[in-house]
Every structure is written in C-alpha cells, then in structure tokens.
Amino acid sequence: MLMTLGTPPSEAETDAWHDVIAAAHLQDVPASVPEPGRTETAGKLRVRSPNARMLHLVSVAADGSYDGVAALLLFTEESNRHTAFLDALVVRPEARRRGVGAALWGAIRAELTADGRSSVSTMLEVGGAGEAFVDGLGFGKVLPLAWYVQRVREADAALPEARLPDGYRFADWDGVVPDALADEFARAHDVMRDAPAGGVDERTPRWDAERVRGAARLVDDRGGIILTSVVLAEAEDGGAESIAAYSELVLRDPSHTRALQYDTVVVSEHRGRGLGRAVKRHLLGTLAERHPGVREISTSVADDNAPMLAVNAALGYRRERPAGIFQAKL
Missing domain, CATH: 3.40.630.30 (Gcn5-related N-acetyltransferase (GNAT))
Known part of the structure; x- marks a missing residue:
C-alpha cells in the first residue's frame, strides 16, 4: 500500500x-x-x-x-x-x-x-542498483561525475598552511552569512552559474542575499552545521572589501565523521592566483581544529570540471566512486 x-x-x-x-x-x-x-x-x-x-x-x-x-x-x-x-x-x-x-x-x-x-533528474551511483532500476524508465546520464574523498588529519598534517597574495585575507563564519557580507556573498554564489551542468534541465538560480541566508538556515534547521571560509579582497580605492573566493563544508548530522563539501568558487577577476586551493586548505584547517571527530571530507565533481579536479588533486583528494546526474524526459 x-x-x-x-x-x-x-x-x-x-x-x-x-x-x-x-x-x-x-x-x-x-x-x-x-x-x-x-x-x-x-x-x-x-x-x-x-x-x-x-x-x-x-x-x-x-x-x-x-x-x-x-x-x-x-x-x-x-x-x-x-x-x-x-x-x-x-x-x-x-x-x-x-x-x-x-x-x-x-x-x-x-x-x-x-x-x-516535462523532466525529472536524480543523482545515482554508476553501476549500482539505482542505475539498474532507472535504465528501463527512460533515464539517461546527462552529467558524469565522481565522488572524491580527502582524509582530514593526514591532509592537515601534510599540506603547508594556506597563504594568500598581498591584498587578500581570510574570514570565516558558522551558519548564516553576516549581514555586512550578504550581498557580496550572493554575488560570489552567482559565479556557480558557469559550472559544468551537462544536459541537466534544472536552471541555476540567481542568488540574492535572502537566498544565501535561506540556504544556510535550511542546513541549520535540519539539524546540520555549515562552515564557510571566504577570501576578502581589499578595494583599490579604500572602499569595502569584496569576496574573491569562498568554500563551504556541511555536516548534515553533527555526529557524522564525514563532512560534505558544498561550493568552492573563485570570482572570475581573481582567478589564476591560487585562491581556490588556498580557501579550501584554510577551511580544512578550521574543520580539523573545531570538529576533530570528522575524519573525511567528500565532494562530487563533474568529470569535465578540470580546474576543480586539479585543485582537489593538489589537496590530496582521491577518487572514491563514479556517479552521475540522470534525467528522464516525460
């Protein structure tokens, strides 16, 4: 029934x-x-x-x-x-x-x-029971990706501390973005619109301050923890700092030993300066210090996202298992 x-x-x-x-x-x-x-x-x-x-x-x-x-x-x-x-x-x-x-x-x-x-998508393990089930239902793999895992203690001990070029500094928070950075954080989130999406019908939304607040509140309200590190860039005219890069980690259950990497983004005009690797390394150290029970970080990366694959390889991530976004037209 x-x-x-x-x-x-x-x-x-x-x-x-x-x-x-x-x-x-x-x-x-x-x-x-x-x-x-x-x-x-x-x-x-x-x-x-x-x-x-x-x-x-x-x-x-x-x-x-x-x-x-x-x-x-x-x-x-x-x-x-x-x-x-x-x-x-x-x-x-x-x-x-x-x-x-x-x-x-x-x-x-x-x-x-x-x-x-007119369509529905889902994320599945490649070669698993889910893929076998949807194979005859009209689903096809539209975005190949894989799961990668980083061992927290080993990586934190082996990797040098994160360093930034002159004119940049780190900032961190738990939960919802501080009001003073909300608009900047939304602008940085919008960069995700150029991430590889394959043939997925779902459109990446436009981000504003209320949306980024709502995304963090959802994690909190569901009993999880969200940690954010950003790289702030000095303004040449002495004005307000801007967000040049950010990275987010989530524990969907505080008792989990594996954290989930959410977005890592470098704003277009700040690329080529090692900020993606630096902000992820910085957040790794923060996680290791504040949540010592977490042993691993997992992340999913599209197979054609070469820049992020390179960053993760440099930080010691290993490929764990293949997956994909599968979609059916109705």
Whole structure:
C-alpha cells in the first residue's frame, strides 16, 4: 500500500523511513561510505526546502514497516517549474523485485505529469542498483561525475598552511552569512552559474542575499552545521572589501565523521592566483581544529570540471566512486 507522509511525520514514521535508507545504504554503497544519520533523515523529512514543494511517498508492509520510500522535490520558482528532482527512490533489499519500486515510480510519474513537469533528474551511483532500476524508465546520464574523498588529519598534517597574495585575507563564519557580507556573498554564489551542468534541465538560480541566508538556515534547521571560509579582497580605492573566493563544508548530522563539501568558487577577476586551493586548505584547517571527530571530507565533481579536479588533486583528494546526474524526459 502506498501512502503520502504529512509534514512533519511522526517519530515512528521517521524511524521507519530511516530504516529503509540505512538498510539500502549497507547493501548498495561501498563500506567506506558512512551511512546517513537519523538526524539527517529527520531534517529532510520535517523541514521543507524554501524553493520546492516536497512529496514523500512510502510503500507500507503488512507489519507497518516500510518496504520502500520516495522523495520528490517539485521546484516552485518560475525558472524551474518545468522540472523536478527525485531525491530518493529506495527499496529495502529484501523487498526488491516485488514491484515496490515500480509502484513508487508510477506514483511519482503521475504527480510529475499532473503538475505539468516535462523532466525529472536524480543523482545515482554508476553501476549500482539505482542505475539498474532507472535504465528501463527512460533515464539517461546527462552529467558524469565522481565522488572524491580527502582524509582530514593526514591532509592537515601534510599540506603547508594556506597563504594568500598581498591584498587578500581570510574570514570565516558558522551558519548564516553576516549581514555586512550578504550581498557580496550572493554575488560570489552567482559565479556557480558557469559550472559544468551537462544536459541537466534544472536552471541555476540567481542568488540574492535572502537566498544565501535561506540556504544556510535550511542546513541549520535540519539539524546540520555549515562552515564557510571566504577570501576578502581589499578595494583599490579604500572602499569595502569584496569576496574573491569562498568554500563551504556541511555536516548534515553533527555526529557524522564525514563532512560534505558544498561550493568552492573563485570570482572570475581573481582567478589564476591560487585562491581556490588556498580557501579550501584554510577551511580544512578550521574543520580539523573545531570538529576533530570528522575524519573525511567528500565532494562530487563533474568529470569535465578540470580546474576543480586539479585543485582537489593538489589537496590530496582521491577518487572514491563514479556517479552521475540522470534525467528522464516525460
């Protein structure tokens, strides 16, 4: 039986959902990848994205547990009203090949069609159960990428301290950007619009101060931690400093031993000066000092993003596993 979860779900519903996610993770993902924590699961179920309508579907077993779960983000901004993102479609290993996944996908597709969406994308492990499932559903890989991992203690000990050219300095914060830097931070975020996107239909949004605040609040409200380091550039006329580069790390669950690298960006006019490598190295040191229980940082990078691949290689990241953004036209 399929059922739509309300928001927020009950503790029992959250536990049942997390049981499916944890069981599938152990079956489908390399043992080196830590499983998602319950805090992360609960946060995603209970706190809605500010720019999307969320749909949570479950397949309920006879004993009341869940055989499968699915999470769909239906973007509400006009620029992305044509598409959606399938955040999860997961079936408990022992319930597979019984039509559970097909039933969940049928309900998801019906919702997409009813809402006028012309495409849907999802992120999957290459060669895994997810890719095998979507292969016959019209999905194709539109952005090849891979996961890379950096060992925090080893890298922090081996790499020289980050140094900046004259006229630049580091600044750091936890959570939401300080008001004095909000507009500058939004301007720097807009640089991500030129990042490789392959054939993905989702449009990179325009960033403003409220959007960058909202993105950080979402991490906080879901129980996570977001750390940001920026490189500030002096103004030649003695005016306000500008953000030349930034990097963000997220712990979706404070108990996690693996942090997730969010954006690293160097503003166009400041490129070629080693700022990307410097800001990532600086943030690595901050993480090691303030969160000593974190052992690794993971990041996903598109295969054709040569500049970021070079930066990560210089910082000791190793390729862990291939993945991709897969998309289906409806």
